[in-house]
Each structure stands twice: as structure tokens, then as C-alpha cells.
Amino acid sequence: MNASAEPFGVRIRGTGSCVPARVLTNEALSKMVDTSDEWIVQRTGIHERRICDLSTEGTFTMACEALKNALDAAGMQGSDLDLIIVGTVTAEMTCPSVAARVGAALGAVPAAAFDLSAACSGFVYGMNLAQALIRSGQFKTIGVVGSEAMSSIVDYSDRTVSILFGDAAGAAVLSRDPDPRIGCLYSTMGADGRGWESLYIPRHAGDVPEHDRNNPIAMGHLRMNGKEVFRFAVTKFREVIEDAMSKTGLTAESVGQVICHQSNIRIIESAREKLGLPSEKVYINIDRFGNSSAGSVGLCLDQLWRAGKIEKERPFVMVAFGGGLTWASGVWRI
Numbered sequence: 001m002n003a004s005a006e007p008f009g010v011r012i013r014g015t016g017s018c019v020p021a022r023v024l025t026n027e028a029l030s031k032m033v034d035t036s037d038e039w040i041v042q043r044t045g046i047h048e049r050r051i052c053d054l055s056t057e058g059t060f061t062m063a064c065e066a067l068k069n070a071l072d073a074a075g076m077q078g079s080d081l082d083l084i085i086v087g088t089v090t091a092e093m094t095c096p097s098v099a100a101r102v103g104a105a106l107g108a109v110p111a112a113a114f115d116l117s118a119a120c121s122g123f124v125y126g127m128n129l130a131q132a133l134i135r136s137g138q139f140k141t142i143g144v145v146g147s148e149a150m151s152s153i154v155d156y157s158d159r160t161v162s163i164l165f166g167d168a169a170g171a172a173v174l175s176r177d178p179d180p181r182i183g184c185l186y187s188t189m190g191a192d193g194r195g196w197e198s199l200y201i202p203r204h205a206g207d208v209p210e211h212d213r214n215n216p217i218a219m220g221h222l223r224m225n226g227k228e229v230f231r232f233a234v235t236k237f238r239e240v241i242e243d244a245m246s247k248t249g250l251t252a253e254s255v256g257q258v259i260c261h262q263s264n265i266r267i268i269e270s271a272r273e274k275l276g277l278p279s280e281k282v283y284i285n286i287d288r289f290g291n292s293s294a295g296s297v298g299l300c301l302d303q304l305w306r307a308g309k310i311e312k313e314r315p316f317v318m319v320a321f322g323g324g325l326t327w328a329s330g331v332w333r334i
């Protein structure tokens, strides 16, 4: 422990992302399951999503590339990191963690490394945790990644899950900064495990609740009660953003970007309208990338960052919800 008596801030040094080259359009999906481009666009806002070629790509390769891009943007190397956190529910293996392999691939050994399982909230959970660890003085430079090869756990004969998800990774490198005003101004993380059955990936038949025993989706694949998740998300999303803004004194005018997990355009739009946020402050890329679970907020952050849309004067908000059920928010000043 090397805690310092001096207060310090946490700076986002660089961001990165990775999406596979392969595109899966609604048109192509409608040849695989009983659905249509019109239904998918109307109900989700998705036109296409990216899908890994799982023989050469996956959660690990995307995590490596996203974090490497973030390190390059920061002018740093793997050896500068003392911790790597990877938010994911699609780790190739439960042991070792994706994070440990990323650390080895990027030359970060002996940086600490672990995976974080908070489903779609994984990246925001990771950012909140990382900044707290840096502020505690225990770690100096942390790579946070959200990486999901959802295509590895989606049953493409099921139209309720196959239309929604895509593959992506997003990353950020955080480090200690002498300016104590920089960094995370406010954060929340929560979970309600009573709702776990709405979104789960069973490994064994015994994991499956009684009411879902006839579900034809195979073990190891994602099962979702879309309606239940939707109901939870539509209220939770608004509440979490409202709380983050009110606790930091931000208004629709003074806040910068509000970066939402790309769950479903109807969920995001409903929160945006209720909170009176202008559309230019709520970035949308679900049309091109679908819902990439823990990959989504980091991917949005990187795209906004590189486009110069994250302003110094205006704190920005990150917000997500997902399986668990979990939710998280963070308000950041750069």
C-alpha cells in the first residue's frame, strides 16, 4: 500500500475499442429466423451488428486490441499498467481470466488482473472500481475493458436474442493525476439478484428455473425474458441518470454527453425524453453495432472521445444496466 497524503485525481489517459469486421445485417438474420428488418428496426433501432469469426476472434482478441488502442492513445505501454479489469460474461474460459491473458499479451506482467461479471454493466462497474482503487493509492495506472463476443453465447435459431446482440470491446486507461478535480465525481453500483431469471446463461440443467424447463435454448447460451428486462430497464435507466445528475448538480443544459448502454433504442429514447435531454447529448450507435453488453459503453466512449465530443467544461455521464440484474452510473470530468 502506497497511499499518499496529498489528494489527487484520476485521468482518463486514452480510450480504445475493437469491433469485428464481419457484419450481420437484419436482412441476413431474417433468412436465419422468423423476423424482418422492419420489426427489428422498429422494436430495437438496430440495422446491423458485428459478429466475430470465432475461429480467430473472440472476447480475448477484442479485449487485447481495444486495450492496446487505448494504451497507444495514452502514449503508454502494457508495462505501465498495474491492474487490468475486463468486464465480460463471454470469457472463453472461467479460468484463467481474460484479463490475465490480456496482461500477458500486452506485456503487462506482473500487473494484477481479473474479470468482472456484471453483464452489460461490466464496463461502468469496472471504471467505478478502477477510479476508487487509484484514489485509494493502491494502484497508479489501470486498464479497464468491456469485451463481449455475444455471438459465442447467442442461439441463432432463437429470434428473441439473436436480433439484439453484437460483438464489441471498449477500453480506457486511467491513472493518477495531480489535479484532484479531475476524474469521477459521483458513482453508483447496484444489483437486484431477485431478477436473475430475466437474463441468464445456464451451464447445467439444474441451473434452469422450473418455469423455463421447456425453453429449447441449449445450455451455455443466453436466455432472456425481453419484456421483463425492458420493464425493469425503462424505469431504472431514467432513475439512475436522474440520480447521477441531481447528486452532481447537473442539468440538461450543463451536462455533457450521457453515454447509455446500447440496450434498445426505445429504452434510451424513453429516458432521454423524460429527462429533457437533447438528442445530441445522448449518443446512439446501436443502429450499427447492436447491443454488445459490457462492450457497449466503452465503444461509445471511445467513438465520442476520438470525435472530440467529450468536453473538458462539461462532466459526462456513463450509465448501464444488465443481467444480475445490475446497474451502474458514473459522472466524470476530464
Ligand code: UT7
Pocket (backbone or CB within 6 Å): 034, 035, 036, 039, 040, 043, 044, 120, 159, 160, 163, 164, 199, 224, 225, 226, 227, 229, 230, 233, 262, 263, 264, 291, 293, 321, 322, 323
Ligand atoms: O442489455 C440488457 C439486456 N437486454 C435488454 O435490454 C433487452 C430488453 N428488451 C427488449 O429490448 C425487447 O423486449 C425485445 C427487443 C427483446 C423484444 O421487443 P418487444 O417489443 O418487447 O417484443 P415482445 O417480446 O413483446 O413481442 C411482441 C411480438 C410477439 O408477437 P405477438 O405475441 O404479439 O403475436 C412476439 O412473438 O413480436 C413477436 N416477436 C418477433 N417478431 C419478429 C418477438 N421477437 C420477434 C422477432 N421478429 N425477432
